Amino acid sequence: MIVVGCISGTSVDGIDVAVADLGGADSGQLTLRPLGARTYPWSPSTRAGLLALLPPAPTTAEAVCRLDILAGEEIAAALQSAIDEFASGSADLVVSHGQTIFHWVEGGVAYGGLQLGQPAAIVERTGLPVVSDVRSRDIAAGGQGAPLAGTMDLLLLRAAGRVGRGTSPYRDQAPRALLNLGGIANVTVTSPHGTAAFDTGPANCLIDAAVSSATSGVQAYDADGRLAAAGRVDQALLERLLAEPYFALPAPKSTGRELFRADYLASYEHGLGIADLVATLTELTAVTVADALAPYNVVEIYASGGGVRNPVLMDRLAAHLTPARLTTSDELGLPVDDKEGYLMALIGYLTWHGIPGVLPDGGGRSLTGARTPRVLGRISPGDRPLRLPEPGVTPRSLRVVD
Ligand SMILES: Nc1ncnc2c1ncn2[C@@H]1O[C@H](COP(=O)(O)OP(=O)(O)O)[C@@H](O)[C@H]1O
Ligand SMILES: [Mg+2]
Known part of the structure; x- marks a missing residue:
């Protein structure tokens, strides 16, 4: 139908x-x-x-x-x-x-x-x-x-023969994840112990909020990661952002713009220029996604959503996820x-x-x-x-x- x-x-x-x-x-x-x-x-x-x-x-x-x-x-x-x-x-x-x-x-x-x-x-x-x-x-x-x-992701992986039973020795049935980079980032991850699906935290929403605020709404997002590429990650701010309790919660869990809202960053005194701030927020997304997937030892991640269009975000994700291979959902047939x-x-x-x-x-x-x-x-x-x-x-x- x-x-x-x-x-x-x-x-x-x-x-x-x-x-x-x-x-x-x-x-x-x-x-x-x-x-x-x-x-x-x-x-x-x-x-x-x-x-x-x-x-x-x-x-x-x-x-x-x-x-x-x-x-x-x-x-x-x-x-x-x-x-x-x-x-x-x-x-x-x-x-x-x-x-x-x-x-x-x-x-x-x-x-x-x-x-x-x-x-x-x-x-x-x-x-x-x-x-x-x-x-x-x-x-x-x-x-x-x-x-x-999680429903679609798990069914797609099964159709591709990517979900093993028990502790499968075959690499093609090793743990894998799907990752969607919208305003919020969510993952589905398979492992020999079952499947988990949860929101990891912000993907683009804090980046969008920072860019929109700095440009008085003229720009809605960091087009092609240009600001992030021009900025430097502020480690001190990154550490403080990583202390957000949501990141440590166990799965299943979900979040949204009630938590990561437009004024989320207002409570962080940082004095950074917009490029450094966006670089730091882009790093935050990459680190929190990689940390969330770390326990599963995935070999491959299929990403989707608008965040895939941000080359800096994808580069940082690939760096933090290595040795796992970062690719896109196109490989599973869905653009x-x-x-x-x-x-x-x-x-x-x-x-x-x-x-x-x-x-x-x-x-x-x-x-x-x-x-x-x-x-x-x-x-x-x-x-x-x-x-x-x-x-x-x-x-x-x-x-x-x-
Ligand atoms: N060319 C691009 N460069 C950087 N970021 C982009 C680009 N295109 C889209 N995005 C990001 O993707 C977001 C939209 O992604 P989308 O998957 O539609 O999210 P949602 O599901 O939350 O609507 C935009 O708000 C923006 O942050
Ligand atoms: Mg959208």
């Missing part, structure tokens, strides 16, 4: 839409044929409105209501464009993550999360059933609700910019077939820490009566096909 997935990540840089032909729910051997993906920019006013809702800003119910509708309408327009361009105007299901404006975590426990992008606006525009609110059920079951990438859109398509496809959207961790819980894996999301009927297929089975693997 043709499933259209979309998400706007913590960077709030645009709406990532991916159109996939998915199959195999009945056998557990899933296939995903990528039909096309594109990122649609938010309108400047909606982006500004969304950013204005994020912590530490105070907000109103009126602002949340307005942005829910405006975001929903822009997501709907993006989805319809993608359906027209990549699926000749006809698809079966839409999966919309929306824009997270709050991820409620306290003491390492997730209690809730709020995504904007009213599904009714999407149904009205596309006529299709919509799966939305994909994190809440997992959180209600004691999970972090994030990252959800770095499109992976999260396809992930949403996969999650919704599982929901549609009554299949949990999170996999077991191999140790008795779900990858997100929920008591057991749950079917995710909320389904809004499309123009036609809602008819769900026979339930499928928990998937074993996900093969990306041409």
